[in-house]
Amino acid sequence: MAYVAVKGGERAIEAAHAWLAEERRGDPVLPELSLAQIEAQLGLAVDRVMAEGACHDRGLAALAIKQARGDLIEAAFLLRAYRTTLPRFGASLPVETDAMRIRRRISATYKELPGGQVLGPTFDYTHRLLDFALAAEGGVPEPAPEAPADEAPMPRVTALLAQEGLMAPELPSEAEPRDLTREPLNFPAERPLRLQALARGDEGFLLSLGYSTQRGYGNAHPFVGEIRMGAVTVEFEPPELGFPIELGEVTVTECQMVNQFAGSKTEPPQFTRGYGLVFGQGERKAMAMALVDRALRAEELGEPVEAPAQDQEFVLYHCDNVEATGFVEHLKLPHYVDFQSELEKIRLLRREADGE
Amino acid sequence: MGVLARADAEAITARLAEAPALPRHARLRGPETGLVMARGRQGGDGAPFNLGEMTVTRCSVRLADGLVGHAYVAGRDTRQAELAAVLDAALQDPSRRPALLSAVIEPLAAAQAARATREAAKAAATRVEFFTMATMR
DSSP: OHHHHHHHHHHHHHHHHHHHHHHHHOOTTSOOOOHHHHHHHSHHHHHHHHHHHTEEOHHHHHHHHHHTTTOHHHHHHHHHHHHTTSOEEEEEEEOOGGGOEEEEEEOSSOSSOTTOOBOOSOSTTOOOOOOTTTTSOOOOOOOOOOOOOOOOOOOOHHHHHHHTTOBOOOOOOOOOOOOTTTSOOOSSOOHHHHHHHHHTSOHHHHHHHHHHHHTTSSOOOEEEEEEEEEEEEEEEOOTTTOSOEEEEEEEEEEEEEEEEEOOOSSSOSEEEEEEEEEESSOHHHHHHHHHHHHHHTTTTTTOOOOSGGGOHHHHHHHOOHHHHHHHHHGGGSOOHHHHHHHHHHHHHHHHHHHHO | OHHHHTSOHHHHHHHHTTSOOOOOEEEEEEEEEEEEEEEEEGGGTSSEEEEEEEEEEEEEEEETTSOEEEEEEESSOHHHHHHHHHHHHHTTSTTTHHHHIIIIIHHHHHHHHHHHHHHHHHHHHTBOOOHHHHHHO
16 A cells, blocks of 8 residues: 555656646746846846855856756755865855955945045935836846945944944954754854854744844844945955965955944953855845844843843754754654644543543 | 956856966866855954855866965865966966966955945945035035
8 A cells, every 4th residue: 555655656756747847947938047047137036046055056046946946945945065075175264244345335334434435336315116118028227327436445344443442352263163064053142153054044033033132022222233245255265275265256245234242241341243245246144244243232232131132042053944944844744743643632531521 | 266267167267268378287186176164253343153054066186296375265166276286286386377376366346346346336335325414514
């Protein structure tokens, strides 16, 4: 019996997959989407899949999006699965975001700051009205204007505050960070491990948690000290060479949230930072990550841990959408035997209740 | 090596057409694709943390004259990694180096710098000039 059932299931699965392939392709009269088109024209979806798939490769992310029919969590899952087939060569030197080739850089704390406010290719200031001109295909926009770029340095806003002694400094450290992909998460999780989890965490989950800290669940008073987006050089030191070489450039988005800190017995009143860094152009995610990073520092800064966003276990165990998908969707798997026992239990209880 | 890491195989091949032929080489390792864990720093300047992995392709070669070259380049372009490794080896040969620098590396670097300048110019055009700054000067 069992054998027959399995054969039947196999045929059904094959047919389901064939239908999936047909649905993925859509109406064959329409031209097929190329990976180059997805990479170029759905670039922010590609960025999100790389960030949550925790693997930077634009071509692979575009393939994952195509295969997943645009389901970005499914695409991140595909990318995570693929990365497990590749050997690990090592870890890069930490990217230096102050040396970023800036495409966007804004601050909400200083209007006039060295290097200025650079808006970059942003949705901000658009009116969020549907643009029906895009519905009529075939348009190539006018080239974006260019202006002479001065070589003015763009120091970090946090560095400006730190010069005055008003920003808690990061302690210099070259400590080897723990790696979530190599060892299971355990608690307490130190800040580098938390940042890794947040960097690959679900944008929607972190957005809601960050929002909750603004609404009073965690008592945050954040300012966007700085957001910057652009290309950073990634350097790697191959053991056979013994000196660092450049692997290439990746685009990242960084957010420095500046938060009030009333001071403690050992620390004077000063600002503290929440930090966000993500692959690609992912400003909402970087901001949400920075809010949640700061909330998770409550214990370290001697603040009461009362809100969900301040609870390490709650945040870190639930921010990964691939893990969350696995556990939620496993409910679809056959639970026939489990459920049979539940059924019998309920029937027994009902009989007992009726008997009394 | 940074220049070759930023150039695709097509661009490198196009430049090599203008250069003296490269010597024959044997592959010592790869080209093979793997991962490098990219790291950031907490707060931008503090302790390192693992940001996420990136695909990287590496290759090691030995030229007929014994010089060994290594390359690690972001992405999955095996042809790029092999060409970069061969060039890494050939550039160590003082008799080949000047011609390769002028025919391959310098033009690629110039093209990359031009792209970066163009992008910087677009960014500069979106730089905000506040009225208060203009009137208060």
